[in-house]
Amino acid sequence: MQEDIQLYDDAASVAYVRNYIPQELKEKLSDDDIVYIVDLIYDFYESRGYMDMAEDSDEVVEVDEDELVEYVVQNAKRDEVGLFTPEEIRFVVQGELEYCESINLFED
Secondary structure, X not given: OHHHOOOOOHHHHHHHHHHHOOHHXXXXXXXXXXXXXXXXXXXXXXXXXXXXXXXXXXXXXOOOHHHHHHHHHHHHHHOOOOOOOHHHHHHHHHHHHHHHXXXXXXXX
């Protein structure tokens, strides 16, 4: 239902992801780290054309989560933001996807 769709909110996303990830990762990641990682997630989507595909059709866009995680790990290292393991990044990716589902971002 269209009225159930909420607007994306960066602060709410960070809070949702922070609540989703395990305690030891909560202690390692700052809010800025989470924002950076989430930004990289959307950079990845844009670089692969997923954002355009989602807008242009009703087809489900399949994202290779392993490729996404590797993209984030490599860019965080390159940008000297931090050294994160694929498992740590996967938690943030999954938390962000759960947040998007919670606000019906991917619904028709």
